[in-house]
Amino acid sequence: MKFVKSLWFKKEMLPKFIFIVLLVLLWELTAWSGIFDQALFPPFSKVFKEFAKGVISGVLVVKTVYSLLLILKGLVLSLIIALLIAFFALSSRWVEDIADALNSIFHPLPGIALLPVAILWFGIGETSILVIVIHSVLWPMLVNIKTGFKSVPSVYIELGQTFGLKGIKFLWEIILPASLPYFLSGLKIGWARAWRAVIAAEMVFGAASGTAGGLGWHIYMTRYYFDMAATFAALLAIVMVGIIVEVFVFNVVERLTVRKWGMSI
Amino acid sequence: MLQLEGVNKVFKNNGSFIHVLKDIDFTVNSGEFFCIVGPSGCGKTTLLRSIGGYEKISGGQILIDGKKITEPGIDRVMVFQSFEQLFSWKTVKENIEYPLKITGVSKQKRNEYVRKYVKMMGLEGFENYYPHQLSGGMKQRTALARALALNPEILLMDEPFANLDAQTREVLQKELLKIWQELKPTIIFVTHAIDEAIILADRILVMSKQGRIKTIIESHLERPRRPSMKGFSAMWDILYSLLGSDDNP
Ligand SMILES: Nc1ncnc2c1ncn2[C@@H]1O[C@H](COP(=O)(O)OP(=O)(O)OP(=O)(O)O)[C@@H](O)[C@H]1O
Ligand SMILES: [Mg+2]
Numbered sequence: 001m002k003f004v005k006s007l008w009f010k011k012e013m014l015p016k017f018i019f020i021v022l023l024v025l026l027w028e029l030t031a032w033s034g035i036f037d038q039a040l041f042p043p044f045s046k047v048f049k050e051f052a053k054g055v056i057s058g059v060l061v062v063k064t065v066y067s068l069l070l071i072l073k074g075l076v077l078s079l080i081i082a083l084l085i086a087f088f089a090l091s092s093r094w095v096e097d098i099a100d101a102l103n104s105i106f107h108p109l110p111g112i113a114l115l116p117v118a119i120l121w122f123g124i125g126e127t128s129i130l131v132i133v134i135h136s137v138l139w140p141m142l143v144n145i146k147t148g149f150k151s152v153p154s155v156y157i158e159l160g161q162t163f164g165l166k167g168i169k170f171l172w173e174i175i176l177p178a179s180l181p182y183f184l185s186g187l188k189i190g191w192a193r194a195w196r197a198v199i200a201a202e203m204v205f206g207a208a209s210g211t212a213g214g215l216g217w218h219i220y221m222t223r224y225y226f227d228m229a230a231t232f233a234a235l236l237a238i239v240m241v242g243i244i245v246e247v248f249v250f251n252v253v254e255r256l257t258v259r260k261w262g263m264s265i
Numbered sequence: 266m267l268q269l270e271g272v273n274k275v276f277k278n279n280g281s282f283i284h285v286l287k288d289i290d291f292t293v294n295s296g297e298f299f300c301i302v303g304p305s306g307c308g309k310t311t312l313l314r315s316i317g318g319y320e321k322i323s324g325g326q327i328l329i330d331g332k333k334i335t336e337p338g339i340d341r342v343m344v345f346q347s348f349e350q351l352f353s354w355k356t357v358k359e360n361i362e363y364p365l366k367i368t369g370v371s372k373q374k375r376n377e378y379v380r381k382y383v384k385m386m387g388l389e390g391f392e393n394y395y396p397h398q399l400s401g402g403m404k405q406r407t408a409l410a411r412a413l414a415l416n417p418e419i420l421l422m423d424e425p426f427a428n429l430d431a432q433t434r435e436v437l438q439k440e441l442l443k444i445w446q447e448l449k450p451t452i453i454f455v456t457h458a459i460d461e462a463i464i465l466a467d468r469i470l471v472m473s474k475q476g477r478i479k480t481i482i483e484s485h486l487e488r489p490r491r492p493s494m495k496g497f498s499a500m501w502d503i504l505y506s507l508l509g510s511d512d513n514p
Contacts, residue, residue: 153347158317159352161319162364178354
């Protein structure tokens with residue numbers, strides 16, 4: 001247990017923690033001071049109560065899980081596509097040029113700007129959201145992975161050739177671990193971008209075509225009913241998921257890999 | 266046996282051409298310790314990389330036991346000068362074991378080899394260290410252990426000890442000689458330290474700044490060789506003047 005704890009908890013995190021506590025206190029005091037209408041600016045205690053209620057009743061959990069699953073699907077698909085493109089770009093000048101051109105075209109396009117097109121092509125529903133998520137994640141991820149692949153020392157590649165490594169094994173056993181810091185930072189950026197894309201897309205048409213709808217739709221609806229505490233509770237859920245993933249996924253993975261191996265960008 | 270016949274190498278550098286290796290002809294016998302010395306930039310690394318199959322030569326041919334080489338292969342393993350040649354995500358033990366695994370050596374045999382070469386290179390107790398936790402000397406020892414475990418026909422070494430302090434270098438030279446005498450691989454060893462070449466080599470190839478073979482010197486000094494022994498300084502003088510008088514192509 002102590003070992004598990006030492007994986008993610010570090011003394012350096014203490015200042016961050018204290019800062020967050022202070023911020024929450026300030027929030028609470030401001031809300032009760034009467035400067036703003038509490039209907040617009042609910043105190044943290046009320047938001048937290050709403051949050052707890054949502055968690056216990058399961059409403060918030062269901063919405064969060066729904067959005068998370070979309071994000072996960074988008075991330076995995078983007079990852080596979082980005083890896084394949086980056087790998088082929090490594091061995092073919094043509095693929096690289098095409099990938100660069102596609103990147104210049106699509107990277108600057110905000111995902112949400114493509115939503116109307118996606119709706120026309122894929123209908124109102126999950127597929128459209130997924131397309132937007134993939135679009136938002138794929139390009140920054142591809143840039144990172146390609147940069148990572150290019151940064152692999154030529155010594156590693158030559159050793160791999162000497163040992164007779166080929167194809168997917170070369171990618172998996174040499175290129176990928178050697179460029180893992182870039183890969184992880186691409187994943188982090190992708191994760192953040194996926195959240196934005198999902199929330200934005202869900203706000204436009206979350207619960208349509210029989211689906212439960214995710215957090216974005218939830219935020220939209222609670223705002224519609226002027227239930228500010230519930231809106232904030234949904235925001236809190238997003239923040240919590242973000243922190244949990246940062247601490248328990250990214251930090252742990254980094255500690256078990258790149259930091260253990262003395263690698264950094 | 267390694268044969269180089271009329272090897273030439275031209276690099277294309279954004280439009281201009283650099284003719285690095287010019288008409289390189291020589292033969293290295295199996296089990297020979299062959300050193301290459303020459304001024305910086307004369308093409309030693311390029312020559313070694315061509316033998317390794319990492320560079321495409323522009324003319325001539327390189328043969329091993331009569332067969333032309335075109336690409337890297339497990340029969341020629343290179344130990345680089347860089348400390349960063351170990352896979353940083355693998356421990357010392359895993360680094361040595363990995364190429365054996367790829368080439369299909371059984372788990373049992375792998376363990377045996379790893380133990381043997383860890384011991385031979387004095388890496389006991391460091392098996393589970395990651396490269397970033399090792400000193401430069403330890404890294405080079407590991408790289409050498411990894412190369413030796415593959416039992417290559419030819420060991421290509423590009424100034425592997427150049428970045429080490431004098432003491433560590435001397436220790437590693439001694440150990441390399443001991444291992445060479447035991448396993449008798451063919452070793453082609455690039456250096457620009459004259460004394461290192463004399464201590465190690467059966468024959469020393471001297472390259473000119475222009476990328477030609479100046480001469481190949483045979484050394485019959487008895488091993489172990491020490492700078493104080495008879496004939497050492499004479500050899501040193503010869504090599505020194507050969508390396509110094511480089512103005513006439
Ligand atoms: N990939 C390359 N592309 C273009 N030119 C190159 C390349 N590699 C080496 N050269 C050139 O070839 C020449 C010989 O380089 P090389 O590295 O073989 O010299 P060296 O004898 O090993 O030098 P040093 O003793 O400094 O290691 C140099 O002029 C170098 O600039
Ligand atoms: Mg060199």
